[in-house]
Amino acid sequence: MSDKIINDRGLVVRHSLIELVEHWSIALSGLLLLVTGIFELPMANRYYITSIPGLSWSGDFIKSLYIHYAASVFFIAAAVFHLIYHGILGERGMIPRRGDLKSSIEVMKSFFGKGEEPPFHKYLPEQRLAYVGMAIIIAMLILSGLIKTYKNLYAPDMSLTMVLWATWVHNVFFMLFILAFVAHIGAILLKPNRPMIRGIFTGTVRLDYARHRHPLWIREMQGEKANQLTDAESVAKSPTPGGYDAAGEQMGKETPSVVASEGIIGADQGEEIREEAKDKEQ
Amino acid sequence: MSRDKKAGLSRRVFLKVSTGVAAAGAGLALPGAGVAAAGKRLATLIDLSRCDGCPGKDIPACVEVCKTINRDKIPKIHEPIPEPWPRKTIEDWSKKREVFNRLTPYNFIYVHQAEIDEGGQKRTVFVPRRCMHCDNPACATICPFSANHKYENGAVVIDQDLCFGGAKCKAVCPWEIPQRQSGVGIYLHILPSLAGNGVMYKCDLCNDRLMEGKLPGCVEACPQQAMIIGDRKEIYALAEERAKAMKGFIYGKKENGGTATLYVSPVSFASLNGTMKKQPGMPDMGPAERRMAKTDKMGKAVLQAPLYGIAAGVAGAFMALSRRKGRVKGGEGSHE
Numbered sequence: 001m002s003d004k005i006i007n008d009r010g011l012v013v014r015h016s017l018i019e020l021v022e023h024w025s026i027a028l029s030g031l032l033l034l035v036t037g038i039f040e041l042p043m044a045n046r047y048y049i050t051s052i053p054g055l056s057w058s059g060d061f062i063k064s065l066y067i068h069y070a071a072s073v074f075f076i077a078a079a080v081f082h083l084i085y086h087g088i089l090g091e092r093g094m095i096p097r098r099g100d101l102k103s104s105i106e107v108m109k110s111f112f113g114k115g116e117e118p119p120f121h122k123y124l125p126e127q128r129l130a131y132v133g134m135a136i137i138i139a140m141l142i143l144s145g146l147i148k149t150y151k152n153l154y155a156p157d158m159s160l161t162m163v164l165w166a167t168w169v170h171n172v173f174f175m176l177f178i179l180a181f182v183a184h185i186g187a188i189l190l191k192p193n194r195p196m197i198r199g200i201f202t203g204t205v206r207l208d209y210a211r212h213r214h215p216l217w218i219r220e221m222q223g224e225k226a227n228q229l230t231d232a233e234s235v236a237k238s239p240t241p242g243g244y245d246a247a248g249e250q251m252g253k254e255t256p257s258v259v260a261s262e263g264i265i266g267a268d269q270g271e272e273i274r275e276e277a278k279d280k281e282q
Numbered sequence: 283m284s285r286d287k288k289a290g291l292s293r294r295v296f297l298k299v300s301t302g303v304a305a306a307g308a309g310l311a312l313p314g315a316g317v318a319a320a321g322k323r324l325a326t327l328i329d330l331s332r333c334d335g336c337p338g339k340d341i342p343a344c345v346e347v348c349k350t351i352n353r354d355k356i357p358k359i360h361e362p363i364p365e366p367w368p369r370k371t372i373e374d375w376s377k378k379r380e381v382f383n384r385l386t387p388y389n390f391i392y393v394h395q396a397e398i399d400e401g402g403q404k405r406t407v408f409v410p411r412r413c414m415h416c417d418n419p420a421c422a423t424i425c426p427f428s429a430n431h432k433y434e435n436g437a438v439v440i441d442q443d444l445c446f447g448g449a450k451c452k453a454v455c456p457w458e459i460p461q462r463q464s465g466v467g468i469y470l471h472i473l474p475s476l477a478g479n480g481v482m483y484k485c486d487l488c489n490d491r492l493m494e495g496k497l498p499g500c501v502e503a504c505p506q507q508a509m510i511i512g513d514r515k516e517i518y519a520l521a522e523e524r525a526k527a528m529k530g531f532i533y534g535k536k537e538n539g540g541t542a543t544l545y546v547s548p549v550s551f552a553s554l555n556g557t558m559k560k561q562p563g564m565p566d567m568g569p570a571e572r573r574m575a576k577t578d579k580m581g582k583a584v585l586q587a588p589l590y591g592i593a594a595g596v597a598g599a600f601m602a603l604s605r606r607k608g609r610v611k612g613g614e615g616s617h618e
Contacts, residue, residue: 018598041426041477042448046369061424061454062573069580073587080591081598088599146585152423152574153581157432167428 003122003221011204012218014122014196018085020203025078026138032071033141034181037174039064069149076142093122096132100125111190122217124193130184137176144170323542324436325517326487326501328410330547330554331528332508335393335408342393344410344500344509345382349389351488351499355442356387356463356481363465364474373462373480384563385411387463387483391500394564396557398549407549410500410509411565413438413459413485417540420574421451421460430460430482436514436542437487443468447480454573456538457565460484514542521546539572 002016015023044050044058057063086092103118103125110117123131147166151158188197195209211218336342341349359376366372375381379388391412398405419438422430429444430451440451440460446469452460460482469478488498496502501509510517518535521544525532533545547554551567560566 040424040450042450042453046366046448046479048368061450062420062576065424065574066577066580069577069584073580073583073590076584076587077591077594080588081595082591084592084595085598085602088596089602142588146588149581149584153578153585156418156423157434157436160428160431160433163428163431167426171426 005207005221010207012207012210013203014199014205015203022078022082023200025074029071029074033068033075036064036068072145079138079142094128094131096128100128104129119215120213122214134180137173137180140169140173141177322434323514324511325514325542327510327517327521328545329508329524330407330409330545332506333408333410334506335395341382343503343505345391347499347503348391357466359465360470366479367475372464374464385461386563387461390485396554398553414534414541414543415487416538420454424454425451437489439486439489440482440484442481445481446478447482451482456570461563533567537570
């Protein structure tokens with residue numbers, strides 16, 4: 001895990017280079033798959049997309065299939081890499097925890113001005129839930145896509161039942177993929193979430209934001225780096241604009257009690273810290 | 283799938299019938315029913331030296347019987363046919379059902395008359411044209427709804443209850459065989475003006491009849507036994523044999539990557555093709571490359587992609603663990 005606080009720059013490293021490459025490989029190839037998938041429906045000629053300069057190829061099903069294949073090489077390799085790499089390293093920060101559903105509702109309510117949002121770990125509870133949703137969608141798209149590709153290459157007379165299953169799973173999860181993509185973009189555009197946008201481009205988020213909104217994450221990192229940086233130093237060096245002071249200082253004064261070598265705290269420990277942080281805020 | 287099983291069970295019966303008819307009609311010995319029944323895949327031979335275009339008949343026998351068998355295939359057309367948006371293409375053959383000299387949604391086979399002039403010698407050759415039932419048919423594999431499927435016996439069949447009439451199958455077919463009828467099909471029940479535009483129709487090799495142990499209508503009706511259906515290997519061998527005997531030519535063996543329809547002709551297909559002008563509903567007989575082949579290499583990379591991911595994931599994690607171990611060791615060292 002590469003997460004760390006860079007006090008002198010007032011930043012927190014949220015994603016490693018590898019994670020950024022994973023995300024953008026899946027995002028860009030996924031977008032290309034989505035577009036070429038629409039062209040395969042077929043939509044391009046009917047909707048005059050073929051008339052758009054540079055997109056005349058969109059009406060050629062063989063060309064768009066070639067691009068669909070090429071994009072899926074990256075998509076599949078990145079998705080499998082993600083599972084294997086983080087699986088072996090035991091990085092499970094995005095796996096949902098107990099109580100995530102309830103917390104997600106609280107957070108969503110807070111977006112509409114109802115109540116306060118609870119203190120967060122590195123990821124919001126709905127991010128963890130959305131991750132599982134997206135992972136299922138991607139897994140189903142890949143599995144059904146592999147069957148369809150095998151059929152195209154080696155077994156055009158594959159059992160109709162198998163072909164129909166693969167086709168319709170691919171089509172249904174393609175629609176869910178579009179919805180998930182729209183929801184993903186919608187979520188990052190919500191005002192409270194916007195400070196996270198820079199994270200997926202640069203790998204870092206502002207320390208004051210992280211202190212205010214992700215105190216449990218900061219605490220995990222401080223637990224890890226306790227021997228490198230004292231809390232007092234951390235507080236002194238961190239910028240403390242506006243409303244972020246209180247939360248930041250509170251977290252700064254705490255002695256790290258949980259050290260999670262993989263950057264993950266168990267569900268029970270998480271609950272405990274959340275309660276503790278709530279008390280302090282009150 | 284019961285349909286698959288049914289096809290498997292009935293094939294034995296059918297092949298007995300087909301080989302019998304072929305042997306009797308063609309005057310050439312075909313391997314016995316036992317050998318034929320062991321084969322799973324079928325092929326058709328169309329012998330142009332035998333087809334005479336059915337002189338004296340208004341409509342050639344193969345076309346007539348095909349029309350009769352499929353008369354009620356297309357359900358009643360929705361009136362008015364919904365106008366698709368934004369491209370407003372509507373294809374309606376429902377008021378021209380009688381057309382028999384080209385492919386239409388109501389006519390799956392027609393006979394082309396080729397006037398050949400070979401070295402001053404004039405000759406008329408009749409060429410029945412219908413779906414070739416390709417070995418790896420792009421029309422079926424690329425169908426976004428799998429409404430078009432190639433069965434194990436080789437028949438490429440469109441399920442009219444699943445087809446949206448996007449005409450993708452027609453676009454990828456080298457001969458543009460499938461024909462669209464608008465105003466019919468599943469799209470009417472979804473978003474008729476925004477998605478879909480009818481149903482695609484073409485020869486299905488009389489797959490329902492095959493499953494009942496019967497012959498395809500055109501094969502059965504041909505008075506000249508110009509068409510023979512049977513075990514693929516045997517039909518391929520027979521085509522070679524006949525082509526050799528007449529010093530003729532074969533079409534369909536390599537075209538579009540191979541097909542289950544072999545034409546045998548005493549005149550070259552280049553000459554025949556010279557008499558054909560490719561136009562809607564009237565395919566030519568030119569060289570037909572399998573365009574999907576261009577995607578095969580990339581398709582293989584797709585199938586290998588999970589392995590790329592596993593290899594990179596294991597290597598990456600191993601490196602990360604080594605670094606982590608190094609850091610821990612380094613940390614321990616500094617304490618000491």
